[in-house]
Amino acid sequence: MSEEPVAWVIGGIDTSGGAGITRDAITLADISVHACVLTTQVANQSHSTMRSASALSIETLNAQWQALEIELPPKAIKIGAIANTAQALFLCEHVTKIKQYKSTSCFVVWDPVLVSSSGGVLSELSQQSVDALIAAVDIVTPNVKELSQLSGWPVHCEKSLLAAAKVLIARGAKAVYVKGGHAHWQSTAIDTFVSTHAVRIFQQPRDNMGNLRGTGCMFASALAGFVASDYDIQDALTLANAYLHKVRNASLLSTNSVCSADHIHCAELVGFPLTPVHYPSVRFGESDPIRRQTPMHFPRLTDTSLGVYPVLNDISQLEALVEAGAVIIQLRIKFGTQDDKSLQIAKAVEMVKNTPCQLFINDDWELAIKHGAYGVHLGQEDLETANLHAISRAGLRLGISTHGYCELQRIKWLNPSYIALGHIFPTTTKDMPSKPQGLDRLSRYVRLCGDTPTVAIGGINLARINPVASTGVSGIAVVRAITQAKDPAAAYHNLRQQMSGGEVISDVIDDDTDKVSTSVQHGLNHE
Numbered sequence: 080m081s082e083e084p085v086a087w088v089i090g091g092i093d094t095s096g097g098a099g100i101t102r103d104a105i106t107l108a109d110i111s112v113h114a115c116v117l118t119t120q121v122a123n124q125s126h127s128t129m130r131s132a133s134a135l136s137i138e139t140l141n142a143q144w145q146a147l148e149i150e151l152p153p154k155a156i157k158i159g160a161i162a163n164t165a166q167a168l169f170l171c172e173h174v175t176k177i178k179q180y181k182s183t184s185c186f187v188v189w190d191p192v193l194v195s196s197s198g199g200v201l202s203e204l205s206q207q208s209v210d211a212l213i214a215a216v217d218i219v220t221p222n223v224k225e226l227s228q229l230s231g232w233p234v235h236c237e238k239s240l241l242a243a244a245k246v247l248i249a250r251g252a253k254a255v256y257v258k259g260g261h262a263h264w265q266s267t268a269i270d271t272f273v274s275t276h277a278v279r280i281f282q283q284p285r286d287n288m289g290n291l292r293g294t295g296c297m298f299a300s301a302l303a304g305f306v307a308s309d310y311d312i313q314d315a316l317t318l319a320n321a322y323l324h325k326v327r328n329a330s331l332l333s334t335n336s337v338c339s340a341d342h343i344h345c346a347e348l349v350g351f352p353l354t355p356v357h358y359p360s361v362r363f364g365e366s367d368p369i370r371r372q373t374p375m376h377f378p379r380l381t382d383t384s385l386g387v388y389p390v391l392n393d394i395s396q397l398e399a400l401v402e403a404g405a406v407i408i409q410l411r412i413k414f415g416t417q418d419d420k421s422l423q424i425a426k427a428v429e430m431v432k433n434t435p436c437q438l439f440i441n442d443d444w445e446l447a448i449k450h451g452a453y454g455v456h457l458g459q460e461d462l463e464t465a466n467l468h469a470i471s472r473a474g475l476r477l478g479i480s481t482h483g484y485c486e487l488q489r490i491k492w493l494n495p496s497y498i499a500l501g502h503i504f505p506t507t508t509k510d511m512p513s514k515p516q517g518l519d520r521l522s523r524y525v526r527l528c529g530d531t532p533t534v535a536i537g538g539i540n541l542a543r544i545n546p547v548a549s550t551g552v553s554g555i556a557v558v559r560a561i562t563q564a565k566d567p568a569a570a571y572h573n574l575r576q577q578m579s580g581g582e583v584i585s586d587v588i589d590d591d592t593d594k595v596s597t598s599v600q601h602g603l604n605h606e
C-alpha cells in the first residue's frame with residue numbers, strides 16, 4: 080500500500096487533460112498525495128472545443144466506489160462535475176455513509192461545476208439533490224457565478240457575496256469557499272471562506288496574464304490533498320491558495336505551457352509552495368480586530384541571535400538566568416492577583432536594567448507598558464482584546480504566537496518583532512487545541528517568516544534542541560526544561576552548550592527525557 084495519504088477524486092474525464100479528474104490526479108501527485116480516480120462522465124474534447132460527453136451509469140460509478148472502499152479508503156474526497164441527479168443522489172448517500180462508518184474522518188470537498196469543460200452542468204441537477212449534497216459535504220468551493228446559481232442570489236460585490244455564502248450556510252452547508260477569480264469588482268484576487276463560526280479572507284495580487292485551464296479543479300483537489308496530509312482546514316485553505324498562485328505564476332509566465340492556438344495555458348507542476356511570495360495575506364473576517372486601525376510599527380529586537388529563550392512562571396529564577404547570560408526572557412505569570420503581577424513585573428524590569436536581557440511580558444500588556452518592559456508576548460486570543468496601538472505607541476516590541484500557515488499569514492501584516500511557532504512537540508505546560516507541528520513544518524514556517532526573527536516553542540528539551548536549532552529558528556523557548564530543573568541556570572547553560580556543540584554538565588541533567596540520545600524524536604509531520 081502507498082505510504083502517501085489517499086484522496087479520491089470523483090468527476091469528469093476531460094480527454095485533453097486540462098481539467099477534470101486528470102488534472103485533479105496530477106495536482107495531488109504534485110503535492111505527494113495518492114489519488115484514486117472515480118469517473119462520472121467522459122468528455123471528448125480538446126483544450127478549446129467540446130465534442131461530446133457521456134455519463135457513466137450508477138452501476139459503473141458504484142463499481143468504482145466498491146473497488147476502492149476497503150483497500151484504499153480516502154482521508155479526503157474531491158467531487159467535481161456530476162452528470163445528473165441520479166449521480167448527485169448516489170454521491171450524497173455514499174459520502175454520508177463513508178463519513179459515518181469510517182474510523183478515521185473523511186473530509187469531502189465539492190467543487191460545484193456550473194458549466195465544465197468536461198460537460199457537467201450544475202443546472203441539470205435537481206434542487207433537492209443539490210441541497211442534499213451541499214449539506215452532506217464539508218465544504219463547497221464555488222466561483223462567484225456558481226455561488227449565485229447555488230444560492231439564487233445575485234453576487235456583484237463583497238457584501239452580496241458574503242450574503243449569498245451565508246444563504247448556503249443557512250441551507251445546511253458546513254463551509255463555503257468562494258473563489259474571487261471572476262469577481263470583476265475586485266482589484267485584488269480575494270477568496271472568501273465562510274463557515275458556521277468563522278470567516279477567513281485570502282488576498283493575492285491579481286494577475287491578468289492569460290487563460291489557465293483547470294484552476295477550480297486544482298484548488299479543490301489541492302485542498303482535499305492538504306487535508307488528507309493532516310493540515311487543519313484553515314491551513315489547508317492557505318496552502319491550496321498558495322499552491323494555485325504558484326501554479327499560475329509558473330504556467331502563465333512559461334511559453335512551454337501554452338497548449339492551444341487561443342493561448343490557453345496548461346498547468347505546470349510546481350510542488351509544495353515554499354516561498355513567501357506565493358502565499359496569500361489573510362484576514363479573519365471583514366473587520367479583523369488586528370486590522371481595525373491603521374498600520375502600526377513595533378521596534379525590531381536589539382539582539383536577534385536569541386538562542387535559548389527561558390519562559391518563567393514568576394521572578395524567582397529571573398536573576399540567575401540573567402546572570403547566566405540569557406539575551407531574552409519571558410515572564411509568563413498565570414496565577415495571582417493583578418497587584419502581585421504588577422509588583423513582579425516592576426521588579427523584573429528593574430532586575431534586567433543595564434543588562435543585555437530583552438524582557439518580554441506575557442499577556443499583561445497594560446502592566447508591561449506601565450512598567451516600561453522591553454516587549455509584550457501575545458497569543459492569538461490575546462490579539463482579539465489587546466490594544467495593539469497602545470503597545471506600539473509606547474514603543475514596546477511585540478512577539479506573537481502562531482500555530483500554522485493561516486495564522487502566520489494573518490499576523491505578518493502587523494510586522495511583529497518576532498513570530499513564535501508552535502507547539503513543536505507535545506507539551507504538558509499548556510492545553511493546546513492544535514496538533515504538534517513537528518520539525519518539517521517548523522523549517523517551512525521559518526522560511527516563510529523571511530527576515531522576521533522566529534521562536535520555536537513546545538516540548539523542547541536537551542534531547543530535542545539540536546534538531547530544532549537546525550531548522551534555522553532565531554530562538555528556542557522553553558518552560559519546563561528550565562523552570563522544573565533542579566538548577567535552572569545550569570539547565571540554561573546545558574541547553575545553550577548543546578545547541579552550539581559544546582560540553583554539557585552531565586550531573587545537572589534532570590531526567591531521562593532530557594538525556595541526549597541519538598534517536599531524537601524527530602519531526603511529527605513528515606512531508
Ligand SMILES: Cc1ncc(COP(=O)(O)OP(=O)(O)O)c(N)n1
Pocket residue numbers: 390409411441442456457458459461478479480499500501509534536556
Ligand atoms: C515564545 C512564546 N511562544 C508562545 C507562547 C504562548 O502564548 P499564548 O498562545 O498567548 O499562550 P499563553 O502563554 O498566554 O498561555 C508564549 N507565551 N511564548
Ligand SMILES: Cc1ncsc1CCOP(=O)(O)O
Pocket residue numbers: 501502505506507508509536537538539556557558559560
Ligand atoms: C506556552 C506555550 N505555548 C505553546 S507551547 C507552550 C508551552 C511550552 O512549554 P514546555 O517548554 O514546558 O513544553
Ligand SMILES: [Mg+2]
Pocket residue numbers: 441442456457458461
Ligand atoms: Mg497569551
